[in-house]
Amino acid sequence: MSYKPELLATASSIEELTRLTDAGADAFLIGEARFGMRLAGEFTPEMIKEAVELAKPRGVRIYVAVNNLMDNNILDDLPGYLSYLHEAGVDAIVFGDPAVLMAARKHAPGMALHWNAEMTSTNYSTAEYWARRGATRFVLARELNMEQIEETKAKSSMEIQVQVHGMTNIYHSKRTLVNSYLDHQGDSEKARELDQNKALYLMEAERPGERYPIFEDANGTHVMSSDDICMIENLHELLVISVDSLKIEGILKSIEYNERVVRAYRQAIDAYLADPEGYTFREEWLDSIREVQDPNRELSYGFFYKEQVY
Amino acid sequence: MTSNTKSAPRYHGKRYRLDRPELLAPAGNLEKLKFAIHYGADAVYIGGQKYGLRSNADNFSFEEMREGVEFANRYGAKVFVATNIYAHNEDIEGLEDYLRSLEEVGISAIIAADPIIIETAQRVAPKLEVHLSTQQSTLNWQAVQFWKEEGLPRVVLARETSFEEIEQIKKHVDIEIEAFIHGAMCSSFSGRCVLSNHFTDRDSNRGGCCQSCRWKYDLYQDEERMYEEGEDQFTMGSKDLCMIEYLPELIEVGVDSFKIEGRMKSIHYVATVVNVYRQAIDAYFADPEGYELKQEWIEEINKAANRPLNTGFFLDAPGAEDHIYGPEEKAAPYDFAAIVLDYDDRTGFATIQQRNHFKMGQEVEFVGPGGTFFKQTVTELTDADGNPLEAARHPMQHVRLRTLKPVKAMDMMRKKIR
Numbered sequence: 083m084s085y086k087p088e089l090l091a092t093a094s095s096i097e098e099l100t101r102l103t104d105a106g107a108d109a110f111l112i113g114e115a116r117f118g119m120r121l122a123g124e125f126t127p128e129m130i131k132e133a134v135e136l137a138k139p140r141g142v143r144i145y146v147a148v149n150n151l152m153d154n155n156i157l158d159d160l161p162g163y164l165s166y167l168h169e170a171g172v173d174a175i176v177f178g179d180p181a182v183l184m185a186a187r188k189h190a191p192g193m194a195l196h197w198n199a200e201m202t203s204t205n206y207s208t209a210e211y212w213a214r215r216g217a218t219r220f221v222l223a224r225e226l227n228m229e230q231i232e233e234t235k236a237k238s239s240m241e242i243q244v245q246v247h248g249m250t251n252i253y254h255s256k257r258t259l260v261n262s263y264l265d266h267q268g269d270s271e272k273a274r275e276l277d278q279n280k281a282l283y284l285m286e287a288e289r290p291g292e293r294y295p296i297f298e299d300a301n302g303t304h305v306m307s308s309d310d311i312c313m314i315e316n317l318h319e320l321l322v323i324s325v326d327s328l329k330i331e332g333i334l335k336s337i338e339y340n341e342r343v344v345r346a347y348r349q350a351i352d353a354y355l356a357d358p359e360g361y362t363f364r365e366e367w368l369d370s371i372r373e374v375q376d377p378n379r380e381l382s383y384g385f386f387y388k389e390q391v392y
Numbered sequence: 393m394t395s396n397t398k399s400a401p402r403y404h405g406k407r408y409r410l411d412r413p414e415l416l417a418p419a420g421n422l423e424k425l426k427f428a429i430h431y432g433a434d435a436v437y438i439g440g441q442k443y444g445l446r447s448n449a450d451n452f453s454f455e456e457m458r459e460g461v462e463f464a465n466r467y468g469a470k471v472f473v474a475t476n477i478y479a480h481n482e483d484i485e486g487l488e489d490y491l492r493s494l495e496e497v498g499i500s501a502i503i504a505a506d507p508i509i510i511e512t513a514q515r516v517a518p519k520l521e522v523h524l525s526t527q528q529s530t531l532n533w534q535a536v537q538f539w540k541e542e543g544l545p546r547v548v549l550a551r552e553t554s555f556e557e558i559e560q561i562k563k564h565v566d567i568e569i570e571a572f573i574h575g576a577m578c579s580s581f582s583g584r585c586v587l588s589n590h591f592t593d594r595d596s597n598r599g600g601c602c603q604s605c606r607w608k609y610d611l612y613q614d615e616e617r618m619y620e621e622g623e624d625q626f627t628m629g630s631k632d633l634c635m636i637e638y639l640p641e642l643i644e645v646g647v648d649s650f651k652i653e654g655r656m657k658s659i660h661y662v663a664t665v666v667n668v669y670r671q672a673i674d675a676y677f678a679d680p681e682g683y684e685l686k687q688e689w690i691e692e693i694n695k696a697a698n699r700p701l702n703t704g705f706f707l708d709a710p711g712a713e714d715h716i717y718g719p720e721e722k723a724a725p726y727d728f729a730a731i732v733l734d735y736d737d738r739t740g741f742a743t744i745q746q747r748n749h750f751k752m753g754q755e756v757e758f759v760g761p762g763g764t765f766f767k768q769t770v771t772e773l774t775d776a777d778g779n780p781l782e783a784a785r786h787p788m789q790h791v792r793l794r795t796l797k798p799v800k801a802m803d804m805m806r807k808k809i810r
Contacts, residue, residue: 151529151531151550151581151584152531152532152534152535153531153532153557154531154532154533154557154560154561156532157532157533157534160534179532179535180534180535180538180539181532181534181535181538183538184534184537184538185534200584201478201583201584201585201586201597202478202505202506202527202583202584202597204478204479204480204506204597205478205479205480205481205483205484205506205508206481207479207481207484207508208478208479208506208507208508210508211507211508211511212507225586225589225595226480230480230481230482233481234481237481252585252586252587252589252590253580253584253585253586253587253605253628254580254581254584254585255579255580255581255584255628256552256581256705256709257579257628257630257709257710257714257715258709258711259579259626259628259715260611261711262710262711262712262714262715263611263618263626263627263712263715263717264618265711265712266624266712266715266717267618267619267623267624280613280614281613281614282611282612282613283611283612284609284610284611284612284626285609285610285612286591286607286608286609286610287608287610289591293612294609296611302581303628305587305628307590308590385589388593389593390589390593390594390595390598390600391593391594391595391600392447392594392595392596392598392599392600
């Protein structure tokens, strides 16, 4: 049996895609905000084609995010976009909205479909429901813990994808909340000047020091986690249960940072595959990430070892 | 109250349908269920012991559901159960039995978001209708078409859909559309928020939401805080939805079920809001051409309001004026004071059950289904045995009060608080 987990990264540009391929990424999630949600950068259809052409010869897979909450207006554009992706040789599309599933059946037949409904992709029975309707991969919500991931892998016939590094979205509104606030403050001048490159974040009185990035785009307002998941120390726990895809989320990070992170996980995965029995975690992998980690953002285990109540 | 400055969309004077939309009300417990139906709801939705998103509400046992269904049947009303969590692996066990029990006690429909709950219900409890919950964030007609093909008779749209989008959806797909028309709103896409999970380890999509969107935050750009001392902080908290001023538009665009939010709200809130929408819907259908919004409806709604009101996404995208930046003040200057249990024609005294302190000399008002309403002062008040009282001090205490006009069981009494 040959288990080869996929190391999945995001890319903000062709340059990043090339550099992260060199660093050891096996696959990329890219796309554009018109169809995809919270992407590291914008890839026009032409750039997607270019990405596929760069990636194919190196055995690297390209997945395109078509996982927005779709409104009526975008429906007319979906068929053309999906058949374009299909013809361009994209390896899979990522969807959440059933409208995409319906359009893909017709306009991208045979294309692999990754089901990702973000924080609402929470159980394998529902993933199997989507599998019966064409989905091939289950992208697990980041709020699941190790026990739930293990059970999912054991019981599901689908490929499963787990995020192992980076920030996660914790709130998504269609409202333009930053601009609304600045308007309320009488600062519409400032609202216009808001620079995408300048980091906006929220802090809450009871949680000093925890910075929750917030940004607005065409899809609304997004609040992100104050910590970055980092599972490199315990990566073997995911490898031992044969998780199919390990995702590094690179949104709001520099190429240098993502390069470092991809390289570290690549080394860990390769070391494990070379000798699963004798594998041990090496501190230097984590150290290389720590060197570039924003001191204001904690590296954490996310929800991997948490028990939640309700 | 919502300002009427926004222009209402026009639907070319054309009415798609002449059957009455359903008025669907929340019922947090059996008593609220009875009041919601008595005040005019065509259907109520409740939560059971499992699979609902209000783990803090006093949810219904199967026995209570049975009683609720029997009560509803007497009015020709229906009872729906919210099973709208996003399940985790461990929640699936027991689901089949739960759904079979709902069917067995006479529940008409479940409101579900998670497809596995939908599919399981269709398989094991075929008499239960399945309505797609707003938690699925359905915004487009193609997705609505998908759910129709999956056998669902009704979709509850995302609260982010506008009049125009609802019109397009109705035009493309022949399916019942349910829309929230009144009550509190998630400011996020429903279900797309795990603030509670991150802040308090409570799972928002399984009923643990602690309303972190209504907390106050500091907004920073780099190291600079984006407000001065004394200015309002950032928040995501939204004003509440109120569509009473756009009732004809809601009817004419073809919304099949008008949904009121609030399984955690009081009897007084639910009965008051239902009462107003019932009257407005009936007035519209009695005379669509001559229909006019009554000022007293708006006054009534304001007496129950918990927050300032707005029109959500129906007319345009919410902006600064649609969020609550300052301190959140209770809007309503009235408190629920008592429920009428009985009225004695001979003496002109009502027996009422105290729900809030009130006293002699206080100004109160009586409200009943269909818009019956009068004000009076408390002039004669006794305990159940006829001994004079200065005040009704004890919760649930039965007291007798002379009323200016005849009243009926389940009428409500309010007092003015400021």
